[in-house]
Amino acid sequence: MSNDARYTPDEVEQRARDYWDSKRCFEVDEDPDKQKFYCLTMFPYPSGQLHMGHVRVFTISDVIARYQRMQGKHVLQPMGWDAFGMPAENAAIKRGVPPAEWTYKNIDYMRGQLKRLGYGYDWSREVTTCRPEYYRWEQWLFTRLFKKGLVYRKNSIVNWDPVDQTVLANEQVIDGRGWRSDALVERREIPQWFMKITAYADELLDNLDSMDGWPDSVKTMQRNWIGRSEGMELSFAVDGEAEPLTVFTTRPDTLMGVTYMAVAAEHPIAQKAAADNADIARFIEECKTMQAAEAAMETMEKKGMPLGVFATHPISGEKVPLWVANFVLMSYGTGAVMAVPGHDERDWEFASKHGLPIVQVVKPDDGSNIDIGAAAWTGRGVLVNSGEFDGLNFDQAFAAIAARFEAEGRGKRTVNYRLRDWGVSRQRYWGTPIPIIYCDDCGAVPVPENDLPVVLPEDVKVTGVGSPLRDMSEFVNVDCPECGKAARRETDTFDTFVESSWYFSRYASPDSKDAMLDKRESYWMPVDQYTGGIEHAILHLLYARFFQKLMRDEGLSAADEPFTNLLTQGMVLKDGAKMSKAKGNTVDPQELIERYGADTVRLFMMSTAPPELALEWSDDGVQGAHRFLKRFWHAVQAHSEAGRAPALDKSGLDAQQKELRLKTHQTIAKVSDDTGRRYKFNTAVAAVMELLNAINRFDDQSPAGRAVIQEALESCVLLLAPIVPHICHELWQQLGHSSALADESWPDVDESALQQDTVEIVVQVNGKLRGRISVAADAGKDAIAELALADENVKRFVADKTIRKTIVVPGRLVNVVV
Ligand SMILES: [Zn+2]
Numbered sequence: 001m002s003n004d005a006r007y008t009p010d011e012v013e014q015r016a017r018d019y020w021d022s023k024r025c026f027e028v029d030e031d032p033d034k035q036k037f038y039c040l041t042m043f044p045y046p047s048g049q050l051h052m053g054h055v056r057v058f059t060i061s062d063v064i065a066r067y068q069r070m071q072g073k074h075v076l077q078p079m080g081w082d083a084f085g086m087p088a089e090n091a092a093i094k095r096g097v098p099p100a101e102w103t104y105k106n107i108d109y110m111r112g113q114l115k116r117l118g119y120g121y122d123w124s125r126e127v128t129t130c131r132p133e134y135y136r137w138e139q140w141l142f143t144r145l146f147k148k149g150l151v152y153r154k155n156s157i158v159n160w161d162p163v164d165q166t167v168l169a170n171e172q173v174i175d176g177r178g179w180r181s182d183a184l185v186e187r188r189e190i191p192q193w194f195m196k197i198t199a200y201a202d203e204l205l206d207n208l209d210s211m212d213g214w215p216d217s218v219k220t221m222q223r224n225w226i227g228r229s230e231g232m233e234l235s236f237a238v239d240g241e242a243e244p245l246t247v248f249t250t251r252p253d254t255l256m257g258v259t260y261m262a263v264a265a266e267h268p269i270a271q272k273a274a275a276d277n278a279d280i281a282r283f284i285e286e287c288k289t290m291q292a293a294e295a296a297m298e299t300m301e302k303k304g305m306p307l308g309v310f311a312t313h314p315i316s317g318e319k320v321p322l323w324v325a326n327f328v329l330m331s332y333g334t335g336a337v338m339a340v341p342g343h344d345e346r347d348w349e350f351a352s353k354h355g356l357p358i359v360q361v362v363k364p365d366d367g368s369n370i371d372i373g374a375a376a377w378t379g380r381g382v383l384v385n386s387g388e389f390d391g392l393n394f395d396q397a398f399a400a401i402a403a404r405f406e407a408e409g410r411g412k413r414t415v416n417y418r419l420r421d422w423g424v425s426r427q428r429y430w431g432t433p434i435p436i437i438y439c440d441d442c443g444a445v446p447v448p449e450n451d452l453p454v455v456l457p458e459d460v461k462v463t464g465v466g467s468p469l470r471d472m473s474e475f476v477n478v479d480c481p482e483c484g485k486a487a488r489r490e491t492d493t494f495d496t497f498v499e500s501s502w503y504f505s506r507y508a509s510p511d512s513k514d515a516m517l518d519k520r521e522s523y524w525m526p527v528d529q530y531t532g533g534i535e536h537a538i539l540h541l542l543y544a545r546f547f548q549k550l551m552r553d554e555g556l557s558a559a560d561e562p563f564t565n566l567l568t569q570g571m572v573l574k575d576g577a578k579m580s581k582a583k584g585n586t587v588d589p590q591e592l593i594e595r596y597g598a599d600t601v602r603l604f605m606m607s608t609a610p611p612e613l614a615l616e617w618s619d620d621g622v623q624g625a626h627r628f629l630k631r632f633w634h635a636v637q638a639h640s641e642a643g644r645a646p647a648l649d650k651s652g653l654d655a656q657q658k659e660l661r662l663k664t665h666q667t668i669a670k671v672s673d674d675t676g677r678r679y680k681f682n683t684a685v686a687a688v689m690e691l692l693n694a695i696n697r698f699d700d701q702s703p704a705g706r707a708v709i710q711e712a713l714e715s716c717v718l719l720l721a722p723i724v725p726h727i728c729h730e731l732w733q734q735l736g737h738s739s740a741l742a743d744e745s746w747p748d749v750d751e752s753a754l755q756q757d758t759v760e761i762v763v764q765v766n767g768k769l770r771g772r773i774s775v776a777a778d779a780g781k782d783a784i785a786e787l788a789l790a791d792e793n794v795k796r797f798v799a800d801k802t803i804r805k806t807i808v809v810p811g812r813l814v815n816v817v818v
Contacts, residue, residue: 005641007633009597009726016729017118025742026077026120030523034074038524039065040504040563042532042540043080043127046106047087050113052572052579052617053533055589059602059723060569060611060681061531062119066722067675068528069120070746076524077120078507080127081107084431085496086169092430092462099430100458103130113590117598118726125510129499134506135432136453137516138498143435143446144554150196153444156423157266157331160188165466167427180464187288189266192425193434193492197546201226201417203560204545213565215612218537225538227418232402234338234411236261236311238322241269245311245322247338248416253397254340256386257361259351261311262304262325264335270324273307280305280324287326302327302350314410315387325350331420341376348376361385365393422543424495429460429467431493439480439487448481454489467491500540501547504530504562517556530563531611537568567611567679574617587617599724600626606723607685628689629727632720635695636713636731644736645710646703650752657708658757660698664712665753667691671719672746681723688719710735718747762813763788765797773814781808788814 020026041061044054065077081103088099095102107128114121127134145151159168163181167190172179197204205226208219231250238245245261263270265287274281283305304325311320327346328337341351341358351358360372362381370377380394389397405411425434433454435447447454457475460468469475469491480487505517508524526548532540541563548562571578574585592601604625609615639645653661667687674684695712698705714735721728721741732741756777761784763771771791775784785806788794794816801818808814 005634005637007630007727009599009629012730013116013118013597013599013726016726017115019729019740020118020120020742023740023742026075027122027124028074028076030520031074032523035072036524037065037068037073037075037529038527039068039075039077039529040507040527040531041079042530042536043082043500043503044110045082045085045087046103046110048106048109050110050117050589052587052589055117055601056572056605056615057531057533057569058114058117058119059605060567060679061529062602063606063675063681063722064529064531064679065120066725067746069742070718070721070744071676072745075120076122076125076507078125078127078510079114079119079121079123080125080503080507081129082496082500082503083107083128083130084493084499086428086430089428089430089462089464093464096461098458098460099462100130113593116593117589117602120725125507127503127506127510129432129496129503130430130456132453132455133513134503135456135494135499137506138432138494138502139435139447139452139454140449141502141516141550141554142494143449143452145195145550146436146446150199150550151193151424152196152421153191153193155189156192156194157187157189157329158192158427160186160190162186164464166464190427192423193436194421194423195546197422197543198417198419200546200549201228201419203549204419204542207545207561211561214563215566215568218534218541218566218568221537222542225419225542227416229416229418231414231416232398232405232411233414234314234405236314236320236338238269238311239309244410245269245336246334247336248333248414249338250416251340251343252401253380253383253389253392253394254343254361255315255338255401256383256389257340257342257359258313258320258338259341259357259359260321260323260339262323262328262337262339262350263307264328264330265324265326266330267324267328267335269309269322270307273309273324277308280307283324287324300326302346302353304350304354314405321356323354333416342372343376343378345376345378359385422495422497422546424498425492426495427467427492429456429462429469429493431496432456432498433469434490434492434494436490437478437481437487438490439483439485441485442480442482442487445480445482445487451481456493467493469493497539497543501543502551504544505548505551505557515556516554517551521557525557526559526561527563529565529567531567531569533571534568541566569611570609570614572615572617576616579617592622596622596626597629597726599629599727603629603685603724606681608682610680610682612679628692629724631696632692632716633727633731635692636717636734639706639709639713640734640736642701642706645706648707648711649704653704653708655757656698656700657704658753660694660708660712661750661753662756663691663694664708664715665749668715668719668747669749669754672749675719675722676746684719685723688716692716715747717741718744759811761788761811763791763794764813764815765794766817767815768797770794770797777811779810781810784808784810784814788816 039061041058065075069075083103088103091102092099159173161168161178161181161183163183168178173185176185178185205228208222229250231248232252233246233248235244235246265284274284304323307322307324309322311322313320339347341347342360343362358372361383363384364381383389383392383397389400402413433456435454437445439445462468476489478487478489504527505521505525508521509518512518544562551557577583577585579586604622608621670687671684674680695709717728717731729741758774759777761773761775762769763773771793773787773791775787785808798818803816803818805817
């Protein structure tokens, strides 16, 4: 045995990496003569080390990138770091290390892990969002949007931790208390910056229809999130109020079923009532400690109190009581709703609890009976108990009520969106400073372009109470850019989703010093294949689409949409549950790589489940993947040690040799489809494993036999190259090539090899399998029938019985009926 005989992944993988590094294999420029392919994975947060979920998604993306490269495409696959965010602040509080230091250290370690896994990244384009040379451009864009009126400041309700003096994200509020301080969280109104994503609501919605490369599930989630609904704004006069109360409804047909109305705790009418009523004041105070999250609104207990104030029904003229309720949000619509308990589940639940009347005003089209006392009926049907509108269907009632209200100037048709403008202010330190200066005379003034970036001081002490920026006078105290008077700098930072909304474009011009994006952007964008977790279906993927449109309208890009094709990978499970530190069921990728090598980990990940489904971890599966690579390695060793195989002469092959060639080219055809079109890498691997088994069974050391084996082994190497690139890099050389595998093309199917001289046909007697015969591929029906009846076993079952019929399906079967 030669020195190469044993498979030592450490050495094999080091040699492959050294080659790729020395040749800068994965660094790409903009070459207009080549067809580009931009392959991207959602960039990671530098939490400390890679977890298995990372390894899975990065491997999927790397396989696609390497496959496209073998198709002759000019492939860009970059990597970077979504480096701002809370965990760095938490670590800083816990360990007393500045967030910047912690973050950069993690990046260095994780970059090493990614390199060890052999991902074909263009590291010359690495982007790190906490660097001023990156975030200066989002500050710049923000000041441009300020001038266009696409950003604005308004009061908004947040979860406020009174002890830590900070705003909490919804997930940091646990049972109404701050996750760190355990203090009762308050709903507090503070001024915050918003980006006007609603100005793009229609385009964000309409474009989804032509985004064929996205999963339907993600498109549906985005449609629901944008939530376009057609309805009406209706005004109700309120006793003692000069202004009417305006509500939005998508069901004007149920207007005659309104039995009460509800307003938010912060609504002026509720505030006014609270001034004379201590119970109402107490209830409003209680609402402040509830979470502001819309998701929480759905599940929490619906509470309310009557205000002792009445509105007048705009058609019947009846008095309708006004309530204050915890499920009405001031920030949503007008902060008031009309309630139709007969035909809305939430209104029904609330009315039942508080003894409010429930009236049926719609009945099913088919005349069937419903029991409004047992549950709300939310379907569309025909109006009843609605006076002049009785008998109308939904559309007719909508039109009639709209016409009447519009004529009287008391309402109008309108389109409503569930989508809210994006609040981007965070009262945190570790983020991009919002580039605004507040002047007593000039108000909020954007930082002039020449003064950008507003650099975040990195050498700080984070205590967890308030933001350290507020106490840094050298940061806060500045002169007003407009009048020169003493002014104060904004100390809030951007939501970290701002950084991740445009990083994909920055990879195209990562070192541009004069512009956010330069002309190289037009070569690479849009991203051809984007891969990431389904948990980003809404926020990240919607914000990124929004930013793409902002950048387009700023003249920075011609693309309407950032991602042509989207793949959302499944989770990595262990013992049926998602791997997580909390559950204690994690597997450390680093340990596995050190033990088995990167190729084994990559192969296990890709061979176990298709990318979009969950992957169940299995130690046996990892060992199985490793054993396969060893078999693969030894098969090539055994073949190459016997010397160079002669060139393949297709004309002089015997039946067995033809059969192996057939298997080889069938495998190429299947794996090409699985890898290139269907992204079913697991079945691709299974097909190559089968081919390798066929090679190992094939015992023909004649020159022609060895030529056929050579072709089969080369095919295995080429077909597995995207998945296990290190071992394939080395095996390619061992198969006698002086060229590098990284420069090879994907193998072609030889159609002539697929043409079979003989085919196997199943023979049945009375529908039961009794034999198999081999016949010439072009044999006629009579000849096939004759051969079938000559088969010994078939003869036995036919015996002396009379043959009534012989059915021949050429290429497939013969059925003898006796
Ligand atoms: Zn000023």
